[in-house]
Amino acid sequence: MPELPEVETIRRRLEPSLVGETVREVILTLPRLLEGAKPHALDELRGLSCRCIERTGKYLILQFEDGTRARSLVIHLGMSGQLTWKGAGQETVDRFRRLQTGLEKPLGPHSVDKHTHLRVVFESGGELLFRDPRTFGRLLVGRPETIDALPRLGKLGPDALGVGEKAFRERWMEFRGVRCVKAVLLDQSFLAGVGNIYADEACYEAGIRPGARSSILTSGRIGKLARSVQSALERGLENSGTTFRDFVHPDGSEGGNQEDLRVYGRGGKPCVSCGTTLRKGVVAGRGTVWCPRCQS
DNA sequence: AATTCGCCCTGTCGGC
């Protein structure tokens, strides 16, 4: 489940490889992943060079241009989406053949299998591969000036990374209500980029129960939550993301933040601070873990 | 109008 730190890690690692590359061909083998456009809209990327990769929340925006034309390719990784880079000279490897040989890890940096739904082939021979077993990912393509108006991106709140305490507090006062704390944190129109892992981690750091009503937080606790969201995201980023199941870097390697999680995935285990057994339940429709003693 | 719920999708895991 790639959230802000995972998507930002991908952005940072992909950009040096992609920038300056010119698109030769785009192959989409699962057309329903492309939203709001016919599959042939992807052909408009041909001949354009990658200028940069931007990110808002969990969305990557690949900017392409050739001096007269410009297009944006928006990628949301959903639950299980993976973006990997195969450099010129490297071969894409059929995953089935990898498994047969038994010599290589099942998931290599540029494995191609039935879950590889998009391939962007560049003039250099390099390839961007999008693999997504659960197909919750989404692709959007269009002119840069119209991309922000698309329903998905237009509703996003400010990117969660770097939101100051003052701005967070003001926004909280606007969004708080009968909904619980975690529901507000997960609301992408509140802040963009916080998902299930980092919402739980931030609540733990702030000493706030995820299921507490968002309207009851005192000013001091809102400030604490603001700082906790930042530190949870920053720690995730420093650790190059959380590999709980599917997340991999563009070179196929894994993140390290799973070793640093205090609550997510630790239901039934002792709290790292007080030793109390961590509780697990459903909050805001998501699996949620918290410490009944440290969080109130 | 605001909020919750059901659905999409498939790999993995626990139980029988």
Added chain:
DNA sequence: TGCCGACAGGGCGAAT
């Protein structure tokens, strides 16, 4: 051992 239901969850549209 093998089958099968339960579970995971981001985001959207339907229902309340």
